[in-house]
Amino acid sequence: MRYYFAPMEGVTGAVYRRTHHEYFPGADKYFMPFITPTAQPRLTPRQKRDVLPEENAGVPAVPQLLSRNAADCVWAANALAELGYEEVNLNLGCPSGTVTAKGKGAGFLADPDGLDRFLDAVFAGCSVKISIKTRLGLRDEAEFARILQIYNRYPVFELTIHPRVREDFYKGRVREACFAAALPQSAMPVCYNGDVVCEGDAQAVAARYPSLSAIMLGRGLIADPSLVTRLRGGPRADRKTLCAFHDALYSRLSERFGDRRIAMLRMKEIWFYHLHLFGENEKHGKQLRKSRTPQEYEAAAAAVFRDLPLLDEAVPRWFRPAE
Ligand SMILES: Cc1cc2nc3c(=O)[nH]c(=O)nc-3n(C[C@H](O)[C@H](O)[C@H](O)COP(=O)(O)O)c2cc1C
Structure with missing residues (x-):
């Protein structure tokens, strides 16, 4: 099986991708968070900081539009x-x-005729492999047929x-039956x-859907960064490695942003998931969330690695039942 790192805007930028790949190898691809091309046929300086090959050196990264x-x-x-780049991904989700x-x-899924015309022009005009990341529809999974x-x-x-459909956002359970019904109808390789x-x-x-070409992981892999390494037969990250990964990431983000406070805000996004790899995390989580200065943040992060039990797998409290 192949494993991909999902794109996560505000989390899996170039610095994260490089650092993750260095500490926890194994992912076959890292999909970049989307960029929105404008009518001006030029990448903006901000887009370049994420997509230029030198920002992704050694990382099997795929840009997304x-x-x-x-x-x-x-x-x-x-x-x-x-x-x-040999592949470009289109965001339809x-x-x-x-x-x-x-x-x-x-x-875009609510306008199938427009989508058809769009794909017709994109495939006619592009020289690169085009992959797609999609949801099942806007409101109703029946839209997917x-x-x-x-x-x-x-x-x-x-x-x-x-x-999921758009209106599910990231809540509730995935619509497993609809996926199972769609898989044999697909003419192209499918990643779950x-x-x-x-x-x-x-x-x-993998057992339920043997014909899959790949599995893509997002929040679970941010929570437990050695998950794919282990699926590939590699080692489970110990506390020391997780701490070293954290410190490298925080220091590289501080350098990238030229500002430890901005790096701290980015790290808090990561902790939203990663904290759930540690048990008894309520008090420490609160300290992390309410830290206002880089010094407070650094002390709160160090306390997690020092004090809390490391779990064998993340307990995903970020899943909320559908409302
Ligand atoms: C904060 C956040 C940012 C995301 N950014 C993107 C994005 O830029 N492009 C994209 O296709 N999906 C994006 N996603 C969706 C994820 O790639 C993925 O499809 C979703 O999290 C479900 O997978 P998971 O359950 O493994 O996390 C984002 C999700 C989250 C929570």
């Missing part, structure tokens, strides 16, 4: 191909209100399916993504 404008996607995908309101991400028919008309390199947080979850998905 979020757009509903085919011309913008075509120039951006071709520019990324010129930078040396982002549930954020600001994105879907513009008919992008998961919002039509959406998959459209994807099947194009030479999609690989289709990653997160089996959603709620895999431990080795048992990954093994169960």
Whole structure:
């Protein structure tokens, strides 16, 4: 089985990807958080800081585009191909209100005819392999039959399916039955993504769907950064390695942002998941969340590594029942 690191905007930027790959090798690909190409056919300085090959040296990274404008996607995908990328991923799953309101991400799934025209122009204009990351629909999983028919008309390199609709956001259980029904209907290789947080979850998905080309992990891999290393037969990270990874990441982010306070804010996003690899974490979690200065943050993070029991697998409290 192949394992991919999911894109997570605000979390898995270039510094995170490089540091994770160095400390916890094993992921076959790291999908980059989306960039939104504009009508100006140029990557912005901010986009370049994430996607340039030198920012991803040694990391098998795949850039991702979020757009509903085919011309913008075509120039951006071709520019990324010129930078040396062999695959570009299209985001058809982002549930954020600001994105879907513009008919992008998961919002595009509500306009199958427009999506078809968009893919027609993108595949006609791009020289690079195009993969897609999708949800099942906007409101109703029944939308997916039509959406998959459209994807099947194009030479999609690989289709990653997160089996939720936009209105699920990341809550509730994944829509397993709909995924199972769609898989044999797909003409392209399919990667499964959603709620895999431990080795048992990954093994169960692989056993249930032997035809999968890959499994993509996001929050579970942020929580437990050696999870894929272990799935690949490598070692479980001990406390010392996790602490060394944390310190390297924090110091590199501080250097990147030129500001330890901004690095601290980024680290807090990571701790939202990673804290659940430690038991009895309520008090320490509160200290981390309420730290206001880099000094307070550093003391709170050091206390987690010093005091708390390290669990064998993350307890994913970030899953909330659907409302
Ligand atoms: C904070 C956050 C940021 C995300 N950013 C992106 C993104 O930039 N592109 C994308 O395709 N998916 C994005 N996702 C979705 C994840 O890639 C993934 O599909 C989702 O978390 C479900 O997988 P998981 O249960 O393994 O975490 C994001 C999710 C979260 C929680």
